[in-house]
Amino acid sequence: SYVLTQPPSVSVAPGQTARITCGGNDIGTKSVHWYQQKPGQAPVLVVYDDSARPSGIPERFSGSNSGNPATLTIGRVEAGDEADYYCQVWDSSSDQGVFGTGTKVTVL
Amino acid sequence: EVHLFESGGDFVQPGGSLRLSCAASGFTFSSYAMSWVRQAPGKGLDWFSGISGSGYSTQYADSVKGRFTISRDNSKNTLYLQMNSLRAEDTAVYYCARSNGNYLRDFFDYWGQGTLVTVSS
Numbered sequence: 001s002y003v004l005t006q007p008p009s010v011s012v013a014p015g016q017t018a019r020i021t022c023g024g025n026d027i028g029t030k031s032v033h034w035y036q037q038k039p040g041q042a043p044v045l046v047v048y049d050d051s052a053r054p055s056g057i058p059e060r061f062s063g064s065n066s067g068n069p070a071t072l073t074i075g076r077v078e079a080g081d082e083a084d085y086y087c088q089v090w091d092s093s094s095d096q097g098v099f100g101t102g103t104k105v106t107v108l
Numbered sequence: 109e110v111h112l113f114e115s116g117g118d119f120v121q122p123g124g125s126l127r128l129s130c131a132a133s134g135f136t137f138s139s140y141a142m143s144w145v146r147q148a149p150g151k152g153l154d155w156f157s158g159i160s161g162s163g164y165s166t167q168y169a170d171s172v173k174g175r176f177t178i179s180r181d182n183s184k185n186t187l188y189l190q191m192n193s194l195r196a197e198d199t200a201v202y203y204c205a206r207s208n209g210n211y212l213r214d215f216f217d218y219w220g221q222g223t224l225v226t227v228s229s
Contacts, residue, residue, distance in 0.1 A: 031215075033215040033216070035153070035216075041221075042203060042219040042220060042221050042222055043145075043153065043203070043205075043216075043219055044219070045215060045216065045217055048208070048215040048217075049215070054217065084152075086152065086153050088153075088155075088215070088216070090212070090213035090214075092213070095167050095212070096155065096167060096169055097143060097145075097155030097158065097212070098155065099145075099152060099153040099154065099155060100152075101152055102152040102153070
């Protein structure tokens with residue numbers, strides 16, 4: 001089955017930039033989506049189709065997928081960005097959704 | 109406004125059965141594929157089942173194939189998950205999630221708040 005690998009944790013100071021990677025076989029050929037999940041809450045879509053942002057998501061959130069790995073970048077990090085972040089793709093070979101292992105972002 | 113509300117979570121013994129429901133509102137339910145995603149305590153997100161907007165196409169992860177059945181009633185704007193032969197490892201918060209279109213391979217743009225299923229003796 002298809003596997004997406006993320007670093008378990010990323011720490012960043014307020015105002016700095018956080019980068020979260022998502023690695024998978026030939027990930028550059030897939031559309032990557034990113035979700036933010038705060039404790040006790042449902043996930044929220046923050047980036048879809050590699051780099052598009054849903055309405056209401058700040059421009060500080062951006063994504064790229066020009067190869068392995070795909071990356072979610074959070075600019076000018078704020079305390080409210082502290083959360084778990086998951087990448088996700090659809091694996092067409094198995095016709096199943098796949099989530100990454102998740103990254104906990106800590107704002108120092 | 110889109111709303112998804114899961115219900116049916118409970119405490120059940122291993123080998124038991126449970127049916128979850130996800131009531132949808134605020135959109136044309138039959139035009140969107142839907143999925144179930146679960147999250148075991150302290151663990152990550154796990155997609156395990158999806159269904160097309162018409163209900164004709166379904167997909168399952170190997171971990172639940174043959175034990176769980178996803179279905180929908182478009183006249184009632186409700187998604188279902190019938191879970192049989194439950195195991196301790198099925199313990200999780202279960203979320204329903206809407207795909208951005210009629211195809212399962214679309215991203216999940218709306219999520220419910222989840223319902224807790226605990227499988228234990």
